[in-house]
Amino acid sequence: MSEDVGRAFLYEEIHDKIPEYKRPSSSSESDKDEPSIPAGRKKRLFGRKETVHTILGGGKSADIILWRNKHTSGGILASVTVIWLLFEWIGYHLLTFICHSLMLFLAALFLWSISASFLDRNPPKFLEVILSEELFLTVAQAVRFQINDAYATFRFVASGKDLKTFLMAIGGLWIFSIISNWFSFLTLFYIVFTIVCTLPALYEKYEDNVDAAVEKAMVHIKKQYAVLDEKVLQKIPRGSLSDKKHC
Numbered sequence: 001m002s003e004d005v006g007r008a009f010l011y012e013e014i015h016d017k018i019p020e021y022k023r024p025s026s027s028s029e030s031d032k033d034e035p036s037i038p039a040g041r042k043k044r045l046f047g048r049k050e051t052v053h054t055i056l057g058g059g060k061s062a063d064i065i066l067w068r069n070k071h072t073s074g075g076i077l078a079s080v081t082v083i084w085l086l087f088e089w090i091g092y093h094l095l096t097f098i099c100h101s102l103m104l105f106l107a108a109l110f111l112w113s114i115s116a117s118f119l120d121r122n123p124p125k126f127l128e129v130i131l132s133e134e135l136f137l138t139v140a141q142a143v144r145f146q147i148n149d150a151y152a153t154f155r156f157v158a159s160g161k162d163l164k165t166f167l168m169a170i171g172g173l174w175i176f177s178i179i180s181n182w183f184s185f186l187t188l189f190y191i192v193f194t195i196v197c198t199l200p201a202l203y204e205k206y207e208d209n210v211d212a213a214v215e216k217a218m219v220h221i222k223k224q225y226a227v228l229d230e231k232v233l234q235k236i237p238r239g240s241l242s243d244k245k246h247c
Helices: 002-017 060-065 070-088 094-118 131-157 165-181 185-205 207-231 240-247
Strands: none
Touching: 060 070, 060 185, 070 094, 070 185, 131 165, 165 185, 185 207
16 A cells, blocks of 8 residues: 555656646637737739838929929829920920020029129029939949940840740830830820829729739739640650750
8 A cells, every 4th residue: 555655656746847738728819929920911913022112212203293292293194295295296306305405594583683683682592512422333333234234134035044034025125116116206105104103002002902903914914824834835845955056
């Protein structure tokens, strides 16, 4: 009896020192430590996580594009529209427009400077504008980066490593060449500028509906591309570079 009592006492002592393992009663308790996805979070266009304002830079340019200040955005769009009407409808030329604008500006400043002494008013103050070397270096570096990036993209598309990207590039250039035959360069620039000034603001306003519609369209496009890839693209013979070297 004494041995049984000793064993029971020893078992209770060891059992108290060992932490008890508790299995979760349900799956909901086991998922408490794992991060959960909010139920109201929706899938955004191209998998983006930032807002439209952040993607556009988040500065004054983004405020203008998204019409945060309606007077500034409307004034810029109206000015570009007037310039487009002058060149396309009236037949104004760019060099003539620049010369006439400078003539009017210089004449206004000249008359203001002369009349200021007779009318006892302050003459116009001319700001000293000196462009720094750092500004030109920054612009040159940005242009150099864009040129190198464009050349790297061109080299990747032309290397034959990705047939899908090649077909998309050819299709995009072909569509752009057709559109360029319909409009002049200035009209095409005005159309692109109008799209940039209107579509982002409209998308920000109706982004939930647009994201849902684009997601459905992308699913349909992927299905059609899968059929095209299976029936046509995979049947195109491709020679590897390693085979050519051995030959």
